[in-house]
Amino acid sequence: MPDIDCRLHRKGALPMVRHDLWATITAEQLREIPDKATLGRLMTGRQATRVVDAYGQISYVHPATKGSRIYDLNHCEGIRRKTKVAVFPLLMEGDAEIRVTWTNSDGEERTWRIEPVRELDDAGFPLDAPVFGERFKANPDTVAAKNKKELDRIAYPDHDDAQEARRRQVTPFGGNLDAISHLHGIETPTYLEREGEIIDAPAPEDIRKPVPLPRALMTLSQAWGRPITREENQWLTEKYPRGIHPDELEKLEQNSAPGAPERRLRAVR
Known part of the structure; x- marks a missing residue:
């Protein structure tokens, strides 16, 4: 075409007609286009x-x-x-x-x-959807739910309800599954036993707090089954002004304090 430059102009390359540029393509550079599908x-x-x-x-x-x-x-x-x-x-x-x-x-x-869901009514619901008040239809099982049911079937082949089998504590896989079978073939290293050193540990100090005297008097009164006398109260107050140690209180529960009135039998006519 006269007065028209049909050459391809690119930066860094000489102007060239497009057909001449295509002619430079070698056979190794050609690729077959895939089919339409x-x-x-x-x-x-x-x-x-x-x-x-x-x-x-x-x-x-x-x-x-x-x-x-x-x-x-x-x-x-x-x-x-x-x-x-x-x-x-x-x-x-x-x-x-x-x-x-x-x-x-x-x-x-x-x-x-x-593909899109095509069978829809005018309201946008699937045509096979349940009608309100007529029937119910559960959602289809997912892939995870199907796999879970398959595992339950393998674990409890003699039971139709795996959940009921678990509730009854039925052993899965018929008791043939050994969870630690991979540990049976492990060889433990052999070593010589070493005796430990015997040490003398001091007995721990008894750091229990003494029982306050009012509470101790109530405990003794319940243990003896009678009120505390004035003589017993005076004796306990003088001997244990800061409270009674739990061990000492346990001993007093078994025996009356000094100064307690002696129990004598009286004949009743």
Whole structure:
């Protein structure tokens, strides 16, 4: 074309026609483009983040739709309530399908292709949902719940109700599971026993506080089964002005204090 410069101008390179630039590509640099189906699976839209709700679902507005769609993730292994997932809309194939990506605790990335829930009524509820007042329908078991039931079936093969078996303290696995079997083959080192040195430890000092005299008098009165006499009160007050030691009080409970009146038998006519 006259008076038109069709050469490609790039900084640091000489002007060159685009076709001449393509002619410089060698056979080793050529790559075959994937088929249309593969490109459809690879071509996605902008990433978004969603949190799985209590029903194992997420909502997302696909570029091909005008409103929000519901996507069920209950069949995705490892995904549970409040799990954050990355969502990519598929642009070239499918009807409002998305790609869901999630990374588990081991750093492994899992990817699923999810279709929206299509069978909904005008109010947005699934057509197979239970009707109020007619029947009940529990949420489907999650992958974790299914794995738990499978473990219960293996642990208690002769019982239909694993919870009842635990309540009755039934031994799991038929008693054939040895939790310390990996320790049986351990060889302990052999060593010569050494006798310890005998030391003389002084007896600990009795640091118990004496019982205050008023409380001690009440204790003795209950132990003797009678009131404290004036002579006994005077004798105890003079001997133990700061209280009675617990050991001494225990001895006094067995015997009356000096000066106590003697108990004599009287004949009653």
